[in-house]
Amino acid sequence: MTLAAAYNLGTRLFWRDKAMLFASVVTPVGLAVGMPVLMRNVTSEGVTAATEIFQGTLAILLSITTFMNIAVALTGRRDQLVLKRLRTSRLTDAQILAGQIASTVTQTVALVALSTVAVRVLADVPFPPDPVLYAAAVVLGSAVMAVLGAAYTAAIPRAELAAAYTMPVFLLAAVGAGAMPIPLPGWAGTLLGLLPTSAVVDAVARGDVLAPALNLAAWGAAGLVALRWFRWEPRR
Amino acid sequence: MTAIQVRGLGKSYGGFPAVRDVSFEVSQGEIFALLGRNGSGKTTTVELLTGLRRPDAGTVRVHGLDPVADRAAVRQRTGVMLQEAGFFPDLTVAQTVDTWGGFTAAPRPGGEALELAGLSAKAGTRVRQLSGGEKRRLDLALALLGRPDVLFLDEPTTGMDPEGRRDTWQVIRELAGRGTTVLLTTHYLEEAQRLASSLAVMDAGRIVASGGMAETLAARGGRVAFRLPDGVDPESLPLPVTREGDLAVCRADDPDLAAQTLLTWAAGRGLRLAGLEVRAATLEDLFLDLPGSVR
Ligand SMILES: Nc1ncnc2c1ncn2[C@@H]1O[C@H](COP(=O)(O)OP(=O)(O)O)[C@@H](O)[C@H]1O
């Protein structure tokens, strides 16, 4: 199956790239596990605070491990003319992108699962009360972020700039989800609440279903439409 | 049987016309060469023929299929070697071929593709350590993985040493001999002349000459060159000549006949035509005659 081949390629290259592994695995997992452990030990309401902050750090995982990672991978392969070569194979354009998106989502989901277990063991953060909702929110949220990250590459002029270009997205997502405790004016909080990462955190933290589902559907559709402008080759 | 059919093809980049009103046909099992200077539009044409770009005008059919709309179907039968495409530098040659096999329907065994491209000895080498010519051989191995019926080769031997070039010519000839249609671009005129049975010459996006190789060259005649004997007035020769250094050059539709005429004339006067050289037109002559070239 060709889609499976594209998926395997994305996965194989992900685990081979040591520098990228540090940025997209060690850093976000370190934050997602480290901050709750810290909270558990320094505050009196330890478990509650640790749980809250862990739910917020899901936005960090989604914006780094999914969004930044796929943007860096695709711009790199675009600029090295690997995507161009892939288009001479039997893969369709949709399969090339779907394979990469699926592989990025798998990596994110694996790291979220790992972090969930780690904070349970290290910071007594309870397992999610509704595991199905939790899993759905994480899988859909990361799929939407992967589509958006792929579409966002159209705005990134060169591969070396990919990480820098995704930085603002990471900051907005982290602040919006409360993973970075910065006081915000009300309107800013409302706006940041519209981010797909915020929708995932709302679903996980408050058990909301309908609003996050609509939010993710809207962002996912927008991302799929924006893929029309995906660039397969570097600008010249 | 027509394998590739191109009619009125046009493509502009932001208003700059890179390919204009290009039409030609390639029969099955034929080797067709697309020639032209740098920037004449060869690569753009290949990218249109392989469905990587959408034409602004005209149609392309590969075995009757539109390479943009039916790309997946066209790919079952075509192999493509782009002028430039990336590899994963950390994979070995063998791993690269295996990875690519995953994107190919019923691929050749990797070893067979490497054998064909003359790269078996490098199977365990990382791609980043290959020379330019070896990377080109790997490009060829990947293009051949799917046992294509139609092969597109954009400057296949650029960067190869003479041995690599000869090996590649041999592979191309054998494939064509077994019925594979080959469309190649090159700026090595010798390569085109040795391999191709028909050709099209592009200049500034247009086709300025095309047809069978033998007929195209025959139509351009040939030349006879010799050192003009001391004291002979070029005006007194039986055929008109031009001077190129110390050589007198006679251009003629039938260079053999012209040589005979000149030799008979010289023998009658007891003269020797030293350094006599008779040859049919080459692609180089054809190229130098293109508008805009400096002779
Ligand atoms: N992606 C592109 N964007 C803009 N101009 C291009 C692009 N690709 C090629 N060109 C221009 O189109 C013309 C034809 O290029 P190309 O098809 O690469 O010719 P060739 O392969 O014969 O050297 C050149 O003038 C080149 O600069």
Ligand SMILES: [Mg+2]
């Ligand atoms: Mg070219």
